[in-house]
Amino acid sequence: xxxxxxxxxxxxxxxxxxxxxxxxxxxxxxxxxxxxxxxxxxxxxxxxxxxxxxxxxxxxxxxxxxxxxxxxxxxxxxxxxxxxxxxxxxxxxxxxxxxxxxxxxxxxxxxxxxxxxxxxxxxxxxxxxxxxxxxxxxxxxxxxxxxxxxxxxxxxxxxxxxxxxxxxxxxxxxxxxxxxxxxxxxxxxxxxxxxxxxxxxxxxxxxxxxxxxxxxxxxxxxxxxxxxxxxxxxxxxxxxxxxxxxxxxxxxxxxxxxxxxxxxxxxxxxxxx
Amino acid sequence: xxxxxxxxxxxxxxxxxxxxxxxxxxxxxxxxxxxxxxxxxxxxxxxxxxxxxxxxxxxxxxxxxxxxxxxxxxxxxxxxxxxxxxxxxxxxxxxxxxxxxxxxxxxxxxxxxxxxxxxxxxxxxxxxxxxxxxxxxxxxxxxxxxxxxxxxxxxxxxxxxxxxxxxxxxxxxxxxxxxxxxxxxxxxxxxxxxxxxxxxxxxxxxxxxxxxxxxxxxxxxxxxxxxxxxxxxxxxxxxxxxxxxxxxxxxxxxxxxxxxxxxxxxxxxxxxx
Amino acid sequence: xxxxxxxxxxxxxxxxxxxxxxxxxxxxxxxxxxxxxxxxxxxxxxxxxxxxxxxxxxxxxxxxxxxxxxxxxxxxxxxxxxxxxxxxxxxxxxxxxxxxxxxxxxxxxxxxxxxxxxxxxxxxxxxxxxxxxxxxxxxxxxxxxxxxxxxxxxxxxxxxxxxxxxxxxxxxxxxxxxxxxxxxxxxxxxxxxxxxxxxxxxxxxxxxxxxxxxxxxxxxxxxxxxxxxxxxxxxxxxxxxxxxxxxxxxxxxxxxxxxxxxxxxxxxxxxxx
Numbered sequence: 072x073x074x075x076x077x078x079x080x081x082x083x084x085x086x087x088x089x090x091x092x093x094x095x096x097x098x099x100x101x102x103x104x105x106x107x108x109x110x111x112x113x114x115x116x117x118x119x120x121x122x123x124x125x126x127x128x129x130x131x132x133x134x135x136x137x138x139x140x141x142x143x144x145x146x147x148x149x150x151x152x153x154x155x156x157x158x159x160x161x162x163x164x165x166x167x168x169x170x171x172x173x174x175x176x177x178x179x180x181x182x183x184x185x186x187x188x189x190x191x192x193x194x195x196x197x198x199x200x201x202x203x204x205x206x207x208x209x210x211x212x213x214x215x216x217x218x219x220x221x222x223x224x225x226x227x228x229x230x231x232x233x234x235x236x237x238x239x240x241x242x243x244x245x246x247x248x249x250x251x252x253x254x255x256x257x258x259x260x261x262x263x264x265x266x267x268x269x270x271x272x273x274x275x276x277x278x279x280x281x282x283x284x285x286x287x288x289x290x291x292x293x294x295x296x297x298x299x300x301x302x303x304x305x306x307x308x309x310x311x312x313x314x315x316x317x318x319x320x321x322x323x324x325x326x327x328x329x330x331x332x333x334x335x336x337x338x339x340x341x342x343x344x
Numbered sequence: 345x346x347x348x349x350x351x352x353x354x355x356x357x358x359x360x361x362x363x364x365x366x367x368x369x370x371x372x373x374x375x376x377x378x379x380x381x382x383x384x385x386x387x388x389x390x391x392x393x394x395x396x397x398x399x400x401x402x403x404x405x406x407x408x409x410x411x412x413x414x415x416x417x418x419x420x421x422x423x424x425x426x427x428x429x430x431x432x433x434x435x436x437x438x439x440x441x442x443x444x445x446x447x448x449x450x451x452x453x454x455x456x457x458x459x460x461x462x463x464x465x466x467x468x469x470x471x472x473x474x475x476x477x478x479x480x481x482x483x484x485x486x487x488x489x490x491x492x493x494x495x496x497x498x499x500x501x502x503x504x505x506x507x508x509x510x511x512x513x514x515x516x517x518x519x520x521x522x523x524x525x526x527x528x529x530x531x532x533x534x535x536x537x538x539x540x541x542x543x544x545x546x547x548x549x550x551x552x553x554x555x556x557x558x559x560x561x562x563x564x565x566x567x568x569x570x571x572x573x574x575x576x577x578x579x580x581x582x583x584x585x586x587x588x589x590x591x592x593x594x595x596x597x598x599x600x601x602x603x604x605x606x607x608x609x610x611x612x613x614x615x616x617x
Numbered sequence: 618x619x620x621x622x623x624x625x626x627x628x629x630x631x632x633x634x635x636x637x638x639x640x641x642x643x644x645x646x647x648x649x650x651x652x653x654x655x656x657x658x659x660x661x662x663x664x665x666x667x668x669x670x671x672x673x674x675x676x677x678x679x680x681x682x683x684x685x686x687x688x689x690x691x692x693x694x695x696x697x698x699x700x701x702x703x704x705x706x707x708x709x710x711x712x713x714x715x716x717x718x719x720x721x722x723x724x725x726x727x728x729x730x731x732x733x734x735x736x737x738x739x740x741x742x743x744x745x746x747x748x749x750x751x752x753x754x755x756x757x758x759x760x761x762x763x764x765x766x767x768x769x770x771x772x773x774x775x776x777x778x779x780x781x782x783x784x785x786x787x788x789x790x791x792x793x794x795x796x797x798x799x800x801x802x803x804x805x806x807x808x809x810x811x812x813x814x815x816x817x818x819x820x821x822x823x824x825x826x827x828x829x830x831x832x833x834x835x836x837x838x839x840x841x842x843x844x845x846x847x848x849x850x851x852x853x854x855x856x857x858x859x860x861x862x863x864x865x866x867x868x869x870x871x872x873x874x875x876x877x878x879x880x881x882x883x884x885x886x887x888x889x890x
Binding site: 370373377384391578598602 | 681682684685710713714716811812814860862863
């Protein structure tokens with residue numbers, strides 16, 4: 072029942088601590104507000120423990136990491152873990168640089184996450200400890216398609232077991248697995264790839280879904296993926312003549328703002344494998 | 345005459361130096377341009393004194409403070425003070441972490457401000473030197489309402505006297521006081537709370553109003569509060585079907601872009617106590 | 618053939634590394650996606666060499682520089698230079714602070730650029746090694762107009778020769794020169810100056826044009842200038858009642874999203890001197 076998951080976000084209104092990149096941070100904040108949660112951002116090592124203490128979840132995104140914010144990630148991560156908060160890792164650009172790959176791998180080992188959400192190239196990098204990505208986008212050769220779906224599902228399940236957490240791999244087809252079952256989600260539109268930060272936004276929103284549904288993390292993660300994709304579909308229907316990726320960005324957040332239990336239940340398209 | 349205050353901003357076109365958080369900084373820049381001012385951002389300690397020297401006002405917002413930017417705040421603040429520029433402090437998240445509370449308190453002591461603008465929980469924290477906030481939003485228990493208005497006005501007046509500056513406490517009802525009189529402003533819409541950074545935007549715009557109306561700081565502060573709230577009302581009237589908080593954000597800045605003396609005079613709703 | 622230049626961007630889809638300010642970075646990313654390129658942002662010194670290695674061009678913008686990002690600029694710049702990538706410098710605020718002026722001058726000497734793009738006051742500062750700017754906007758006294766066009770063209774040609782690169786000076790009339798010939802471009806609208814970051818966006822997009830047209834850098838630079846100005850014209854035609862600078866910002870990026878060879882060829886207005 073994905074509908075229940077978003078309903079719980081609007082009821083619980085969780086406060087989410089985001090250590091995220093400065094490229095898409097404003098959209099992350101606005102989509103958290105749109106889904107009924109509250110965002111707070113802090114990456115200074117001396118500030119993050121206090122901030123994460125008053126939150127219900129921690130979203131770590133390494134998109135524009137630096138030495139200071141990396142220290143903040145570890146300190147916030149350990150504190151959130153010790154308090155039993157939900158933790159999500161978005162390994163933006165893992166595979167594109169040694170610092171990003173190593174930071175993500177070290178965070179997985181030393182902090183531990185409830186969910187890791189990335190594109191297929193980033194997750195392949197984390198699975199093997201090294202890899203290649205086309206910057207912050209997935210390598211086309213890695214893309215999950217209907218043709219390679221079986222092997223992709225097997226890979227994501229395997230990664231989830233190996234990493235000991237839920238794995239959410241988003242792309243043309245989205246896969247969300249806890250190592251045993253795997254949600255295969257077919258919401259979304261290709262044009263979302265022309266907007267910077269739809270992945271970052273999803274990671275923020277997913278952390279809110281997890282914080283509001285702590286007994287049901289796999290479904291909550293899948294519901295967030297479906298909600299984001301569905302928002303992309305509904306927003307596209309509202310596009311006016313001449314509008315492009317900048318307006319589409321706003322319309323997607325707007326669609327999340329209006330999303331409720333009923334809309335998500337009716338619009339979600341997925342199967343469980 | 346609030347109308348006169350915005351007219352003076354458009355005529356003087358003050359340059360405003362902002363040391364502000366990276367979450368909402370783009371909207372702060374665009375609303376400053378919308379009201380007729382010019383923004384410049386700089387937080388590097390070795391850069392801020394030169395930058396603030398060519399400006400007419402300094403807006404310090406501690407939303408994503410770090411050790412480097414904190415040093416920048418003090419250096420810019422002292423320089424701006426020594427040059428007689430207007431200074432505004434937005435103590436985002438004071439009460440949510442020791443670093444934020446202590447930084448705000450120390451800035452008040454060592455730099456001094458013409459105006460401190462925050463939500464009621466942040467201002468209560470500064471009044472007592474400690475406190476609790478729900479992240480960057482006001483605690484519901486603290487909210488200023490018609491029911492507790494008398495005591496809230498007394499509190500804000502007292503804080504203004506204690507801090508030796510104008511206090512602007514924004515929320516459902518907005519209060520702006522220099523310790524003697526208090527503007528009670530009833531512009532704005534509840535939905536503005538679903539947008540990240542309307543407070544930050546107001547702080548930026550208020551600094552421009554102060555810089556352009558140096559002989560009339562209390563009224564200029566109140567006029568900025570009223571202009572922001574009125575923009576929220578006018579923008580709401582223009583909302584189209586399916587639009588949500590992302591579009592609302594743009595429409596509010598758009599409404600400021602079109603605001604003039606006449607619109608503000610006619611739309612402002614306030615009393616002085 | 619400006620049309621060919623944008624066609625090549627859409628075909629090559631170059632990955633562009635941006636070390637840019639946190640004020641306008643989201644718009645820079647979205648306009649790069651809109652024109653068919655891919656953005657990646659990284660300013661941490663230990664990250665930038667890996668990141669720039671997988672890119673086709675490097676865009677350095679000193680808008681909110683700090684000691685860490687300055688080191689990142691030099692390390693990324695040297696790496697990109699050694700790999701033969703195209704490099705662009707946007708000297709935001711050169712003349713407004715010693716740190717900005719000195720950093721820009723030092724980057725020119727130690728890294729070297731294919732293109733320097735700025736407003737006339739910034740370029741005059743770099744030409745003389747010192748100068749004055751009104752914050753991040755050009756000083757009105759410096760503005761390029763039809764009246765002083767001959768001397769402005771001569772100045773820009775001279776600066777290009779002196780700096781050993783293409784100079785792109787944008788304003789009411791845009792000038793792009795390699796020291797021998799000079800494109801005089803008359804696309805654009807005055808209202809673009811009321812949006813934060815149209816210059817930053819242009820610098821990002823221009824780097825993509827350069828990366829996709831390495832044999833034709835002068836024309837590629839001029840084509841990017843013309844495309845940005847034309848997008849401003851087309852976006853303005855789509856403005857609805859009540860819209861202002863925030864919506865205009867989105868509509869300009871949207872217009873780039875829809876721009877193709879034919880639209881650019883037909884809309885470009887320029888002469889070569």
